[in-house]
Amino acid sequence: MDVQRIILIGALAIISYMLVLQWNQDYGVQPEPVAQTESVSAYQSNTDTPTESSSDLPQTATAGTTDVPGAKAVVNNQQKQLISVKTDVLELLIDSKGGDIIEVALPEYKAVLGSDQPFVLLEQNGNRTYVSQSGLIGTNGPDADPAGRPTYTTAANSYSLEGDELVVDLVHTADDAVTITKRYRFTPGSYEVTLEYLVNNGSAENWQGKLFGQIKRDGSGDPSETTDMGMQSYLGAVFSTTENSYEKVDFDDMREANFKAVSQDGWVAMSQHYFLSAWIPAAGAEYSYSSRVSGGNHIAGFVSPGFDVAPGETKTVSANFYAGPKVTELLEAAAPDLELTVDYGILWFIASPMAMVLKWIQGFVGNWGVAIIFITILVKALLFQVNAKAFKSMAKMRKFGPEMTRLKELYGDDRQKMSQSMMELYKKEKINPLGGCLPIVAQMPVFISLYWVLLESVELRHAPFMLWITDMSVMDPYFLMPILMGGTMFIQQLLNPTPPDPMQAKIMKMLPIVFTFFFLWFPAGLVLYWLVNNVLSIAQQYVINKQIDGEGPKKA
Structure with missing residues (x-):
């Protein structure tokens, strides 16, 4: 990518950011x-x-x-x-x-x-x-x-x-x-x-x-409602x-x-x-x-x-x-x-203990934002093995991506032989092609539960975190955390294997942009959870990728 193209993309990003800020000032919930x-x-x-x-x-x-x-x-x-x-x-x-x-x-x-x-x-x-x-x-x-x-x-x-x-x-x-x-x-x-x-x-x-x-x-209407986006109390x-x-x-x-x-x-x-x-x-x-x-x-x-x-x-x-x-x-x-x-909605059995733990942590640290960071680390620890298996599967798919491409070129339009060869490779190298979905599937109930915890916890109303985040229950006024969250999603994609299907690959590249847009008006506490979760996932996946890259192919 040449320097001129980088400058144009950067300028477009800055202009888009300024437009979103101005739109929120004119039409957003103030x-x-x-x-x-x-x-x-x-x-x-x-x-x-x-x-x-x-x-x-x-x-x-x-x-x-x-x-x-x-x-x-x-x-x-x-x-x-x-x-x-x-x-x-x-x-x-x-x-x-x-x-x-x-x-x-x-x-x-x-x-x-x-x-x-x-x-x-x-x-x-x-x-x-x-x-x-x-x-x-x-x-x-x-x-x-x-x-x-x-x-x-x-x-x-x-x-x-x-x-x-x-x-x-x-x-x-x-x-x-x-x-x-x-x-x-x-x-x-x-x-x-x-x-x-x-x-x-x-x-x-x-x-x-x-x-x-x-x-x-x-x-x-409800005068205590803070946002028109997402689920409402x-x-x-x-x-x-x-x-x-x-x-x-x-x-x-x-x-x-x-x-x-x-x-x-x-x-x-x-x-x-x-x-x-x-x-x-x-x-x-x-x-x-x-x-x-x-x-x-x-x-x-x-x-x-x-x-x-x-x-x-x-x-x-x-x-x-x-x-x-x-x-x-x-x-x-x-x-x-x-x-x-x-x-706490239909997932109250997850949200209720999560709320208790969150309040318990806040009692020690004295800051709701820090408490959210700690509970994110705790959830990550509980799901460590599930995520580890998924990341290992994705790391192996990334490592053996050239081999999969070779098999695809070798068998051409013979889909039956290509599928058979792929399955043999998956079996030999212990690759689960659907393993990459496990972290998202495991995280979604936790994410939805935490959404309701943050939405229903009056203790987070007007609770500050740090710097420009003065209220964890409302959106980031400058959208910086959602942008950082989108950036971490993009880094995660770099660590993942590229989907073999071109259309699927394009969709995956769009996900960070789509998620960033949706998270712009989410409560800052929820965005903080997802941002910290992404950073921890990047660290875990980077270590696993290094381990898998150091392993040789298994013998038949």
């Missing part, structure tokens, strides 16, 4: 801080804000009443009041009308890398409707009142956790002398919120009701019952039919990339779980069995609400099987 829109009450007369529909509540809430979609409660200043609650890991807004949680921000997780703005999981505004609702329905439940949701009063408009526990009481007193306290409990470092309803029956009649909890979300509802510990019900499923199940214990969740919200009813009772669509919102929730409060008595019902990251240890502590929402 995470930018989004101006936070304040969440608002759903019970306002202003037509520019969302309004609550009676059909948004469980059906038993409207039993015996006229269901008028869009019916609004009378609004006053007190009903518009939002209650602010802050802990070390949660920042919430509670609507005094109904006592629903209409906003949850996570200060430990930033909206985008380098921003001080916390990631907002739940919100109710013009951007998105994603809220946690709860109440008392049934015969005497205040949320079953056709006049609208109950209005609660609080001692303050703002609360902050100081000490071991924060208790926020919302109080509602009905005309019949029944006092209902909706109590939220918060503890340091916890993404779980305990909800308690204390029903004090000061009337002369028996009080009957049911507890419901539900998560309402519109059909907007699940977005939708999840139910856990005695019959099925982990059952997905996505938004399309909800629009087609309502999900209904009755189960002892269980939970209901709304899952997205990296984060989760879930209602976990108190253990020891049989609950009704369901989903439905109302006014464009997708609703998934539970209803408790009915309970009675005799005159002069006080009774408490409770449930826990989780809103936070999909960290396996936190989810395991919150509820049985809740950790299954960290969904």
Whole structure:
């Protein structure tokens, strides 16, 4: 290859690289801080804000009443009041009308890398409707009142956790002398919120009701999704019952039919990339779980069995609400099987132990990129013998390539004799012509499993590696690692035998370019794994080639 041709190819490569950079800047996914829109009450007369529909509540809430979609409660200043609650890991807004949680921000997780703005999981505004609702329905439940949701009063408009526990009481007193306290409990470092309803029956009649909890979300996209390329994390509802510990019900499923199940214990969740919200009813009772669509919102929730409060008595019902990251240890502590929402796909039996080992290594090295390098070395060691056999077979095919060419020229169009001679050569030299496929076949399950581990591990979100790689969960901003990965694939091909079929040889030469293009928008952590794997494969194959080249041909 002359110097002029090398210069032209180099110039073309540089121009192509600059074009890809510019294209990504203009059209690629560019995470930018989004101006936070304040969440608002759903019970306002202003037509520019969302309004609550009676059909948004469980059906038993409207039993015996006229269901008028869009019916609004009378609004006053007190009903518009939002209650602010802050802990070390949660920042919430509670609507005094109904006592629903209409906003949850996570200060430990930033909206985008380098921003001080916390990631907002739940919100109710013009951007998105994603809220946690709860109440008392049934015969005497205040949320079953056709006049609208109950209005609660609080001692303050703002609360902050100081000490071991924060208790926020919302109080509602009905005309019949029944006092209902909706109590939220918060503890340091916890993404779980305990909800308690204390029903004090000061009337002369028996009080009957049911507890419901539900998560309402519109059909907007996942704000925590980092890429439009490749497989995406699940977005939708999840139910856990005695019959099925982990059952997905996505938004399309909800629009087609309502999900209904009755189960002892269980939970209901709304899952997205990296984060989760879930209602976990108190253990020891049989609950009704369901989903439905109302006014464009997708609703998934539970209803408790009915309970009675005799005159002069006080009774408490409770449930826990989780809103936070999909960290396996936190989810395991919150509820049985809740950790299954960290969904590793069909190869979970490979991905789960891989995730455990990756986190264990990271605990020692303190860097997720270095942990990925170590787990790549570990996987390579486990597959060492499989790869060694394949590389030996390829090295022998490379060494005896001239002999194969001679046999092809000798027998010409006599394919039967040529095939017979080839098989004798393969048998004598212990060559497996399909051996070169073994490394790729063995690596693919590991590769796919690691893809899901990196995709689902919130710990890698905004986790830096080194130099320009500041977030292992998103693509390399300068595409340097994918280019290096493509270069290592090209070097591997130089160490492999050239396929005898000209068309196959051309396809193999194109593979590094094709793989490089696909990997441009893959998470940097995944590209790092493949790059390190290629480097280790090159070293192993180079040593084996030298060993095979030093051996003489076997005697017949």
